[in-house]
Amino acid sequence: MTKFMLKCFGLVTILLFGVLFGIQKAHFEMDELKGTSLESVESNSTPSNEQKESKQNSASVTSHDIKAKQETLSKIDSFNVFSALGQRLTSWISSAFGVMISIFGVIISEMLAVFSP
Structure with a gap:
């Protein structure tokens, strides 16, 4: 009976650490996708000339461009x-x-x- 309990405890412990490791890995990868690493936070705190120009260019984007992009995205059909x-x-x-x-x-x-x- 004690061998069985030790085996169950060992398996549960391994599974628990696996779940915790998976959650941590998913958290870091989500941060990478969002771009919220420390380097990006530091670079966002001091706006550069490129960022100022991109803000000015974003104001010139028309609704026609957005509609064209939406149409191209709707045409793309990826099969998974x-x-x-x-x-x-x-x-x-x-x-x-x-x-x-x-x-x-x-x-x-x-x-x-x-x-x-």
Whole structure:
């Protein structure tokens, strides 16, 4: 019994550290995607000439440019195998649970009809 408990404790400990490591890695990668590293914070505190020019150029962007970009983004259709499999699996599970709930509803209503006077 003690061997079993030690093995379970060891597995739980390994899984806990794995989860904590994954959360930490995801946090750092999200920071990289957002660009919130210390270097970018320091560079943002002192605006350069390029940043001032980009602010002036952003004011000249028209709604036509934005609409053109939205159209090109809507035309781009990237296919992701895992996303497609996930959507199919989700729809299958949803329909299966819907059928199970309806079957349980019918069974319960029949049981109530049998036991009611």
